[in-house]
Amino acid sequence: MATEYRKAERGSRHVPPGEGSKSLWVFGELVTYKVTSVQTGGVYSLFEVATHPGGGPSPHVQHREDESFYVLEGEYEFLDDDGRIVRAGPGSLFYVPRGNLHSYKNVGERYGRALICQTPGGLHESFFEEIGEPATNRSRSPATAVLSDIGRIVEVAANYGIEIPPLRERHTGEDDAERSRRDERIEVPSHWGTGLLGSRVVDRLGEAREDVRVMSRSRRADTVWGDLLIGEGLDEAVEGVSTIMHCASSPFRKTGQVDVKGTRRLLQAASRSGVSHVVFISIVGVDRNPYYPYFRHKLDAEQVVERSGLPWTTLRATQFHEFVLKQLLELGPVALVPKEFLLQPIETGEVANRLVELALSAPAGRVPDVGGPEVRTFANLACSYQEAAGRHRRLVEVPVPGKVARAFREGAQTCPERRYGTITWEEFPHRARRRTVP
């Protein structure tokens, strides 16, 4: 019986695109098992990883496995043991013998895909199973690694011969700021699946409705391809859809073309297909601080929604906890923080709850804003984060000139009268994992 089993496991097998024997979310990357160690008698394991922009593991050393990375799609950077960073596009291979420090990062603007092969097989399979989460829905990444998990991850990794060295022991050739950023990458809640907010919305909506369709540029299973920048795939994406929840945005690149023109194209497609409700997410105070280009684009996008001729609902929210955390992680070793900037961070899941509630109700136009439970300065949030994370980086408050900064100081991005969220900044690392239906 045992021999027959092994034969069956080790027979030839075709694995169609996008498939594998198992898929897990590991630190926000979708890992699909293509060939397992059972199939190869332990000789090797082969995985496909889909990496979100900016994603990739913290630098680490595998003491028991050799590893090869073959880039299928996107742009990656690989860090080698001498601290060199190598850029690698589709068709590039990066080989790491055991004992060598290495890491990779998706430096492109879209999802990247790579094949990863390890020999001997099995160790990473077990590691991923211990720390990953089953990808029951491959289009959304759960919030996985939070600050308190780091110690456990390092411990679990060590059981499989994977060493995640503390920062000071590394010889990466990077400067302090870059090291610090790499070190902290693991601490970012892994939410960049199909968008921080979008993935939470899909979670919640999926519990209320079965017929949810997710549009994405990633070409991942369970999503419909569509790109607001080039305007392609939109008719197909909205065909037969009754309500659109528009959570797509490109804050740092071609914002006007994606957020404003892209929204117009999307809603033109929606009009053609008879969509009956568009729910749009915007930002508190975009009209009070239009000097900041992204906010101005959001304001323009709001107007595109209002003038689309379609029934609409627009909700404005304050900055999400994860967004604030991301800004903090990008600060250098001496953190210069803007003086007296007022924020009112809110838990993304709570915004998703409200957005889903609105999507399941009749179109309501501009609805009251939602903000987090507390209005605090950026410096105050930074101090509290440092304390929780046990960091001793020097924080220096810097007065910032100009209209944008003045608006932030005057609280343009807050709505103290609309404290909708209940999860505080200090609670967020622990409670961001919870997913409850409103």
Ligand SMILES: NC(=O)c1ccc[n+]([C@@H]2O[C@H](COP(=O)([O-])OP(=O)(O)OC[C@H]3O[C@@H](n4cnc5c(N)ncnc54)[C@H](OP(=O)(O)O)[C@@H]3O)[C@@H](O)[C@H]2O)c1
């Ligand atoms: N972050 C905050 O603090 C905050 C606060 C208030 C309001 N908001 C608003 O909430 C919305 C979501 O923000 P977020 O932080 O969740 O953003 P995010 O994590 O950066 O996600 C952006 C989303 O936009 C999609 N996207 C980007 N370019 C696209 C394109 N050319 N075509 C189609 N889809 C595209 C991405 O999908 P794929 O990569 O899968 O294609 C992704 O799902 C935005 O409208 C933002 O203004 C954010």
